[in-house]
Amino acid sequence: MKYFYTLFLIFISILSFSQVSKPIYIYDSISKAPIPFTNVIIYEKENIINGFYADENGFVKIVCNENSSLKFSCIGYENKTFEKLFGLSDTIFLRQNSIILKEVIITNSNKYKNLGFINSKKNSTINTFKGSEFAVFIENESNVKTKIKSVILNLTKKKDHTTILKIKFYKKGNNDTPTDILNNRDIIYYLKNKHNGELEIDIDDENIELPEEGVYLSVESLGFIDKKGSFISDQDMWHEFSFYLVDDINNATFTKNNLKANTWYNNLKLRFEEIGQKYKNHPNVSFGIKVYTE
Structure with missing residues (x-):
């Protein structure tokens, strides 16, 4: 028995x-x-x-x-x-959320300025992977609310396979981490061709407002799709896609793996030192935004 x-x-x-x-x-x-x-x-x-x-x-x-x-x-x-x-x-x-739409600043201005980590010298790159998300805090230099016209990413993509990126904006939390998402819906970008350098993505129609303090701009890597929109095996493809980094006095970049954990990590410098790469200050992903000015 x-x-x-x-x-x-x-x-x-x-x-x-x-x-x-x-x-x-x-x-x-x-x-x-x-x-x-x-x-x-x-x-x-x-x-x-x-x-x-x-x-x-x-x-x-x-x-x-x-x-x-x-x-x-x-x-x-x-x-x-x-x-x-x-x-x-x-x-x-x-079921769709019941969203209370916020009033968006309407501007007739044809003047813009760039904010973020896009004008500094790019030192190296960091590879992404399925589920990885990088978020960098971009200060609002004028402390005046305005509308975000586009996002600017510095990246390198060595093959023509279509890469799916999800763009998000977060408020800055009390402990300086990304918190509430400002998007009302997913912002999906299809990166179809080879690319090396600056990529500007127009999001004017999304009506995203830049808070007085600033905003976290994040990019989540979802994977690679075929012509039918289905994900393809990607284990040997991620080394062909990476974001450029800049060395800055601000430790402004957070990262996490959305498919394995829900915790933000904020020490890329330590991660690079563990593999023998030294930074004078802090490595930050080279992301930026273009905003309207008066």
Whole structure:
């Protein structure tokens, strides 16, 4: 009897830790349109175990334990959580947030200025990976609210595969970390061709306001897609894509892995010193913004 009881416990243990694969489609609850590039985070006992992105068609294949919890999230939509993968439908509907639109500063000005870490000498680069997010704090030099016209990224991309980037803006929190997201929806950029140097992305239609203090501009790397909008295997491709860095007295860059943790890291200098690269001050990703001036 004891022998069979032991076998039963082993059997239950194997079941509880076995990985299963489940295809899921994610749609808008009202329009029934696919929601592209939704984040799907896998939890076990409140710890993040893994994460996935839906592709351009709202499709994601999840691989995890059947007893794992899941959270679906996308800017502009309410988060949706499930206690277990087991029994989950292959179709998920997300409901749009009830957003109170803020008044946006309207300007007739044709004058702009650049802010951020884009005019300094670029010393080196830092590779990205699926799920990585870099956020840099950009001060508002005039301390006057204004509208952001475009974002400026200094990067290098050595191949023509289409790279998907998610652009976000955060408020500065009490402990100087990125906090509340200012976007009302996802800002997705398709970087299709080879590129080396400055890339300007127009976001005028997004109506993003630069707060008096400043703003965190962040870029999250989602992966590479084919012509049908599906993610492709990318393990050997990330070394072909990286952001330029500048050496600055301000330690303004935060980074995190959205598919593995939800904690910001703020010491790139230490990370580079561990691999033998020295910085006089602090390495910061070379991001900037173009704003309207009076």
